[in-house]
Amino acid sequence: MGTGAVPVNRGLWTDGYFSDLAKILGGVWLRWWIQAAAAMSNMGMFVAEMSSDSFQLLGMAERGMLPEFFAQRSRYGTPLIGILFSASGVVLLSWLSFQEIVAAENFLYCFGMILEFIAFVWLRVKHPNAPRPYKIPVGTVGATLMCIPPTILICVVLALSSLKVFVVSIGAIAIGFMINPLLKHVEKKGWLKFSTSNELPDLNGTHRESDSLIQEPVLRT
Template structure:
């Protein structure tokens, strides 16, 4: 893989090159290119998005525990309009505008420069790794009622390590395998809730859906649960370079996945809160397996527990794919050392996978609520940068090529970002002091890390390179021959 020549060096630096020195070649042996591997088609892409965002209703129980049935049901109906739909639309437009690995890092770099692009990459990667640390926790929480030894101690530690190793190996074997595994796991994970809904029909009492006590609402837990279960639509953008015809496939896949996610949350909640007398103290992660036993018996409980295990496997591999390909995309833009851009013989980002898996193991000791709160805090910072980049590119470069464009003008684009921004402020304001301090330390690390990497590159202690296969963003607006980043 050759690097951009001297004439293109200035354009490359705008996207993340840290040095004015002439780049050197990567090596004698070319790295495997994405074109040499099978790309992800529509159906697997839908389920990869489904697992990056949701994976089914596992983990939504805290919304009922925090606020009761009515607010939980309303939350999963109203929240998508405030957050999920705007984020999915933004991802469709920006992801087709920049159809390459790196996704939102490239968007922010194009609009605000490489420094803020790196901050975006750091915060979103870290929030993704924190998010991925949830899935071994959820997996074991659903199994501990059947296998008490997994509740704590050495057996739980060994189970987390074993699960992480197995799922990491699946990521290593290839994205197309991840995609079709996601399809199979998705069907298996949702099917028991369809059965549970049918079995529960004679037991439904609609009056239970309207139970609410506004004086007894844990707003922090409620908003964090909704936010965690309905965000991460932009994660698929970091895989755009691996998608078959992303300019057409990505918007459609986001639309189908949005419908699947909302239905996958709402109807199990409708069934669980309507068929069983609500004791809010019991509604915590893993409680759906108990509801299944009450409604259908032990056989249904085991099915839900198995589905939860499979769902967490799907979420883990999908999130790790997004995180690792983001690091690969950043390396291809010169934001990270060259070795992050190397692919395995299966086309997967080997170093990115190793780094992401290591982060999961280091963070898996945290509790479910702590992980959700810390992950949401960092994710909020990243989303603010995405909204700014989206609006800025609409204002400064309205005629740039956008294969999919949200059918609103500049004013409409600004208005679309206002409700989710208000929600971000609410999530940040309700964070605990512990989560705030941990998150701010993480932010400061990113602010310092980018100049340090730039210094390392200038001293030539570690190789950095920019792929010549990437689109020259200065020539993005082909129709009008206007430079995107002038």
């Protein structure tokens, strides 16, 4: 729509030019309106993403994968520790440019997709009878072959990343791999408390609390 309203000049189409285009078409008021709407939209997406990440930390804490304090909620039911932890991560990324942040996010997302493909095949092998909302009827071999083409494409995308993005992303991945054995060591030493919610179902679809229930005798008449 913007390219059809004014003559196309590739040199002008840079970050922030859409608000300049609004000024050309509607005046200063439209420029301020576009900038305010863009700011509110970005703020909403940021809050939504940070909230999603914080609830992931809460869920990991409820399953004993993170220390118990990550499962703490505020009086409104929000994961307060998770929100603060996610916000601190965003602050640490502020030294990167917007393009580098997007590139690093895409790098980590692509690497995460490879891990999801591995988990998809691994669960088919280790837990074939686990309850699923749906099942892909191709077997283990078919599932493996189905994941190969997108994995190759993802590897091409990773290879095209810049050196700085590659170093930052690989560093984040290395930290992620080291956290798991570190947390297990901390749990073994008892330095932090880990707990698992009894209300969460396991891979077989049963609740853990059912194991602790005492079976009462059935009276027969």
